[in-house]
Amino acid sequence: MTLRLDLLDPATEAEVVHAWVVEDRAQFWMMQDYTLEEVREVYTWIQDQPTHAAYLVKDGDAPVGLFQTYDPRAEEIGDHFDVLDGDLGVHLMVGPASEERPGFTGEVLELVGGFVFSDPAVQRVVAEPDARNAKAIARAQSMGFAPGPVVQLSTKPAQLGFITREAYESVFSKNSSA
Numbered sequence: 001m002t003l004r005l006d007l008l009d010p011a012t013e014a015e016v017v018h019a020w021v022v023e024d025r026a027q028f029w030m031m032q033d034y035t036l037e038e039v040r041e042v043y044t045w046i047q048d049q050p051t052h053a054a055y056l057v058k059d060g061d062a063p064v065g066l067f068q069t070y071d072p073r074a075e076e077i078g079d080h081f082d083v084l085d086g087d088l089g090v091h092l093m094v095g096p097a098s099e100e101r102p103g104f105t106g107e108v109l110e111l112v113g114g115f116v117f118s119d120p121a122v123q124r125v126v127a128e129p130d131a132r133n134a135k136a137i138a139r140a141q142s143m144g145f146a147p148g149p150v151v152q153l154s155t156k157p158a159q160l161g162f163i164t165r166e167a168y169e170s171v172f173s174k175n176s177s178a
Contacts, residue, residue, distance in 0.1 A: 003111045005067060008054040010047060014040035016056070016063045020095055028130040029093055030155060049074070057094070057108055064104075065094040067112050077128050080151040081160060086123030088116055109143050113168050124164050131157040144171035 008017070018039040021031035031039065046052045051074035057065030068091040072078040075089060092112060094105050116122050129136035131150045140161045141147060148160030163171075 002060055003064075003107060004058050005055040005111065005115055006058055008043055008047065008056050008066070010040045010043035010054075013056060013063070014043060017043065017066055020066065020093060023096065025096065026093065028133045028136065028156075057111065062097075063095060064097055065092065065108050067092050067108075067115075069116065072126050076153050077126070077151075077158065077160075080153070080158075081126075081148060084124060086121055087126055088119075088122045088124070089126045089128070090116065091127075105139060106143070109139075110172055113143075113163075113172065117165050117168055122165070124162055125168070127161040127163075128153075128158040129161070131159040133159075137161070144168060 014036060018034070018036045020026055021029050021034060021039060023032075026032065031042070034042070043054050046054045046068065051071035053069045055067045056063045057067055070089040070091075072081075072083045072087050072089045077089060090112065092108070094108055113125070116125055127140050127145055129140065131137070137147070137159050143163070144167045145161035145163045146167070148162055150157055150159050152158075
């Protein structure tokens with residue numbers, strides 16, 4: 001398996017993202033009612049922001065996930081915790097093929113963690129899954145995210161989670177040596 005991240009091109013890759021976000025399994029992504037054009041518009045807007053980015057996780061040439069980064073100060077979530085210099089917010093959705101591959105989500109998490117922490121300016125990653133998404137919260141905690149408070153956003157109750165560079169390196173150096 002050769003996982004990599006490629007910047008998402010909304011003009012040519014919105015169809016892949018649209019197919020994923022309208023599935024039942026993507027209910028917490030909150031885009032199930034979006035049209036293809038609305039998905040394209042959202043990701044065009046994201047790519048136009050200096051504070052946001054969207055990537056396709058690819059296995060070879062096959063898209064297998066969607067990864068987004070953002071400056072928490074540029075989002076509503078930044079009003080709900082003490083944003084520190086070096087904080088970076090993230091969202092991750094693994095594609096439906098992941099259900100057929102045990103351990104796949106962990107590999108994707110290691111890839112995206114290595115990607116964000118390859119930037120020396122990033123000191124802490126912030127996640128804010130829907131507080132009702134027990135699976136995402138358990139996965140984040142198993143990967144070293146420390147739980148923060150549950151905060152009420154305009155679109156959802158969010159369970160904050162944080163992982164520092166040191167915690168990430170500790171978790172993944174253990175996984176690498178196992």
